[in-house]
Amino acid sequence: MHHPRRLSSDDAPVSAYKELTILPQPLAPDALPVGQLVSKSSKFNPPTLEDRDYDDVGSRWYKDVIVFDSKSGRFLQSLGATHFIKKPEDGNEAGTIEAPEQYVRLLKDPSASLKKALESDEAKQWLKENPEAGFVVGARIVTNASYRRAGLIDRGNDNWEVVREVSGFSTDGKRRDSGLEVLTNSKHDVVGVSVRKILAQGGGEATLGEELDTSYWN
Structure with a gap:
């Protein structure tokens, strides 16, 4: 049974309250940034996403x-x-x-962010080579855990x-x-993630599908 956590103030976005799937082992934030494209054999960090594409919602404990x-x-x-x-x-x-501290980083608009993430030729090529892929749309980061x-x-x-x-x-x-x-060599650890399946059919525009498990990081 899951117990929802309150992350911040009343005006926090609704998406910040959802439970993120726990990782098999915590990772350093640079190993699992929000906006990352992931497959079983490869990871790609799109260069086209910007700070304004994200929301951060946190709490003190x-x-x-x-x-x-x-x-x-x-x-x-x-x-x-x-x-x-x-x-x-x-x-x-x-x-x-x-x-003592945690925050959830989320993409403000996951669908628009996916489109933006795939603007570069490198990202398009990566997706062609990794048709079974996911898109990281949220992560929970804890400090000095x-x-x-x-x-x-x-x-x-x-x-x-x-x-x-x-x-x-x-x-x-x-x-x-x-x-x-737990060895992340980092003051900050990613302990939870939300990753959505990338649906790409017949060369058309990629869209987001269902929530996926954490097998990309097993």
């Missing part, structure tokens, strides 16, 4: 409870800033992301209270590293 794969460490699901969850399936664990495992306390009726681990011990008393390994 960010918290998220996540589910991650115990073996690979990959993030699987965002549960929002909730205190109680269902116990994750075997092989998965709960964790937390906390950051902390990533930790979470302890779970059984409160009954399949409700488990999320307790952020702050020491080297889990709630069962066993010693382990409470931090999650």
Whole structure:
């Protein structure tokens, strides 16, 4: 179950309130800029988009409870800033992301931005070579984020209270590293993304299709 987050003031654009799909692992902003063209084998940053094409909506605090794969460490699901969850399936664990600042960068008009992104010959050629492609229309960026495992306390009726681990011990008393390994070499991390399918048929004008998953960054 997803829990919507309030990102800023009452006059924030409606699109800023939607949940962005969590990335398998956070990335540095320059590795996943909004407006990027993406395929399974290639990424392209169009040179034609400008600052006026974007909106940034932020807040002073960010918290998220996540589910991650115990073996690979990959993030699987965002549960929002909730205190109680269902116990994750075997092989998965709960964790937390906390950051003193976050903002969501969005394209003001994704369809118009796609048209503008494809104005250059380089972008047109890239799309010809990558027909199965997506367009990054939004991203959530957090500042100085902390990533930790979470302890779970059984409160009954399949409700488990999320307790952020702050020491080297889990709630069962066993010693382990409470931090999650996230290496972006950046003060700012992209933790969520919205990517739309690019529909290009018969040499006509490209349009945007459905929301895609994060497999471009797996």
